[in-house]
Amino acid sequence: MNNSKLEKLSEYLSDKKEKISVALSKENADVVLKNATYVNVFSNELLTGDIAICNGYIVGIGEYNGKKEYDMTGKILVPGFIDGHIHLESSMVNPCEFARAVVPHGTTTVVTDPHEIANVMGTQGIDYMLQATEGLPLDVCFMLSSCVPACENEENFEPLEYTDMLPYIENERVLGLAEMMNYVGVVNSDESVLSKIVLSEINGKTVDGHAPMLDAKLLNAYITAGIYSDHECYDFSDALEKVRKGQYIMIREGTAANNLDALMPLLCEKYSSRCMFATDDKHPDGLLYNGHIDYIIKKAIKNGADPLITIKVASINAAQYFGMKNKGAIAPSYLADIAVIDNFDDFNIEMVIKSGEVVFDKTLKDFAEPNIDKNLVERAHNTFNLERVTEKSFETSGELGLLGIVENEIVTKNLGTADKIDVDNDILKIACVERHNNTNHIGIGFVKGYMLKSGAVATSVAHDSHNIIVIGCNESDIATAVNYIADNKGGIVIVNNGEVVSFVPLEIAGLMSEEKLSVVNEKIIDAHKKAYELGCNKDIDPFMTMSFLSLPVIPSLRVTTKGVFDVDNWKFL
């Protein structure tokens, strides 16, 4: 046993002594939640008592006195909620601001996959997120991004190999390997893929899946490889098959995908112990207007789910899946992560306790922002490495692939080719500009369905490699938009006739803003408005839709830095 473990021993001993003393009522608790009616996730019932907290943990339920006491009469206490899978970057704000957004919704733990920032900054992206989430009133745990880049046809900052994961896999906040999207690599026994899985396994950690609708034998192979969960189920029978084969199901209800309605039959006595909730992506509007895991709980209960089952799915089940000890329950020896609600029907979060501290009580309490290494902050704010582009950079001759946008879907249609912009017929130019390693790679094609009538729209949120993607009615505005993003360290921009008409700065890795969530949201609303004013198709989200047009793993056509890629036939046009 190494010395660092032994050094912990005396620290743990004095902590234990204090807790035991409070449990016995020899000393007053730090905090007592008096007369609490709480959900007991072990005995599946509501029980009542004073909940005594010492050193951040629940040490007893019964009759207790505390240095601070809160009367909980008439309230219901539930374990703090756990988001089983999210990419924090999707909130478009820094992790500290993300915490400010979700803590008032009763979330006390999220498991993040820093997939987006890792595509932009490599392991420094993971370092940044680890440091940016240290000491928040929200436990941020990590799964190491398994597919960076998403496939070999993408140009990201640099690939993440299993050897890059070695310094991270033993970190206590790292719970395993994130969504293994590359199921083809898994079932073909690709060594670089399997090595990542094995690395997680030999460190006693878990591996998340990402594999909707695999056929029976592919699923057997994928699970046999060591993949223990899935958050991509949009079909009940697919989810049930995965439960039967031993996977945990993360019922996803986020911004881009909403699977709760389809998966409601899982929320019953028979299957629910193998389920948890996840959001995957939460954009600013969703965080501001809907909430977080509490939103899913409310919806589930409205849909008819049993509240106690739903609470367990939102708390202890995720803790069990991830092997988080002493978390997800209101019981002695458990971390005092608690949400206080009014009742199951309205489900208003009235107070949130994180590690024994009241962090939200009608209003959010101030907390210290994490201390991030200055060089790392500097690095995160300087991720654009490309030369200025010009109108000429985007001029083309001859036939190029034509992507057809499908409303409410992220798949595209293969509409053949086009050879020039034709605004009247909604044939616009689309490009993906490499921005990590100054390769001057610019992939160009055409797109139909975006409906812009004038100007150009560009964003540095372009899955999964986060190069700059741009759609425009002319090459001049396209070039202006791309340069503006590069000059301003990232963001979403709308340009018309050479003028920037709207801009959402995303200066952290081109993905997140340092501003307040509400400010970011207002800027996005303004950008939406301006895009629609310029004619953009009102039945799509102009930025989210565009951000997926560069991801060359989703059918049918995508624009990458190397040109238009035909996913169905797995080749560049």
Add this chain to the structure above:
Amino acid sequence: MNNSKLEKLSEYLSDKKEKISVALSKENADVVLKNATYVNVFSNELLTGDIAICNGYIVGIGEYNGKKEYDMTGKILVPGFIDGHIHLESSMVNPCEFARAVVPHGTTTVVTDPHEIANVMGTQGIDYMLQATEGLPLDVCFMLSSCVPACENEENFEPLEYTDMLPYIENERVLGLAEMMNYVGVVNSDESVLSKIVLSEINGKTVDGHAPMLDAKLLNAYITAGIYSDHECYDFSDALEKVRKGQYIMIREGTAANNLDALMPLLCEKYSSRCMFATDDKHPDGLLYNGHIDYIIKKAIKNGADPLITIKVASINAAQYFGMKNKGAIAPSYLADIAVIDNFDDFNIEMVIKSGEVVFDKTLKDFAEPNIDKNLVERAHNTFNLERVTEKSFETSGELGLLGIVENEIVTKNLGTADKIDVDNDILKIACVERHNNTNHIGIGFVKGYMLKSGAVATSVAHDSHNIIVIGCNESDIATAVNYIADNKGGIVIVNNGEVVSFVPLEIAGLMSEEKLSVVNEKIIDAHKKAYELGCNKDIDPFMTMSFLSLPVIPSLRVTTKGVFDVDNWKFL
């Protein structure tokens, strides 16, 4: 990450590739269980399919071909059973023979606490048991004995401190700290006690409890200290309180204690996920005539428990509690530990598969015996270190404590004192002879309720320190019995008029025999017969009853090597 982990990587990789290939039906499985109807512990139902096994693990369920195939039509397959808490020594045979006894009953994993042998041999006892259980067709996992000796008033070979546990706690087969009987030490924050708990905790392992009927705050403190289960519940309300406070309940049904009837209400939807089965002690007759975990399952089902719930309590629940990954279920990526039964009502075990091998199919298959270090075997067979005793060694004058045996209980009555043997009035002499460290300590008292009319009975199974305990009608036979045990490396002996009339050799640490279970059982039957012939109370088990009379933690009077101890007043008489 250390090198030994990295070295595993390539080994794991090739194993995974083979399994994936079989899962995809690119290659035939090692074994296929065709047309299997099996209990799915995740979806809580019976399902049917071919179960494909590769490298010891289930890799797929569906349609598969195998190098070996077994038709399972008409049978029910359930996950192999797990005994959550046992002292293997209680079987009185060596661990290999124990495996021969329980494998045909569908048991594929036991969690043993080597408490008995550790009292006799210290850490060498743990070494012996680890080596004696390596490679058996039964996974034997360990919990490190927490209370060796049981209390400071016992003289065992040597005390086991937390520092002694350092070389073991990281062992993969060690799952944590065994039953923490010393609840007083826990709630009083005794550092030597808490250090053992913390040691287990910082290594990510669990701690078993042993604390019946604690009051609410003592229980809060005990759980807060980090104790996650209890196997001592004989009362439903006590068990429910522990479930509510987050402990797992091991429903115990063994030789010495039978709690299933009282705890039947736990075997329901609401509570059962926090329960598992344990035997604690299984003597040869119980193993031969009743079985093991299968016996508890049968009894539970006969008592009205739902078979699927009962199977889960016997398998996956224990795996989850102990953090045993990939065990306790029939699903891809799970270890192929499977029991084949005829039906839930008769529950006859027809076949047992351990790690993919058919180890029992009407008859038990041969298997290699573990290779134990010769010096360790030699040491285990030479644990008696005492000088010969004589009649004089047991002569006394004056008043000594009188223990009153209570039928069907292990508590005794404090019957005051006696000053001499009075066979007609059932006042016999009882003594406990120190046998580990040649201290010449002999504690002597009197006992009523044993009813022997002639001769003496002695055993080296004398909880928990396993000195030699003897009851006799005269000092001469007492001395003969003690010397015979010492000369023969341990066992149970009956002496009458200077002659040995029956002997059960227990030459491994004075606790276990190297002979076959059936032979040991026959010898015990003979010894019982002879003891009863000499007048011993037929309403008690003469040896089991005697073996607890030396344990100075159970009320009221006990005989130790240092004299008669008054447990109620915690002092020697």
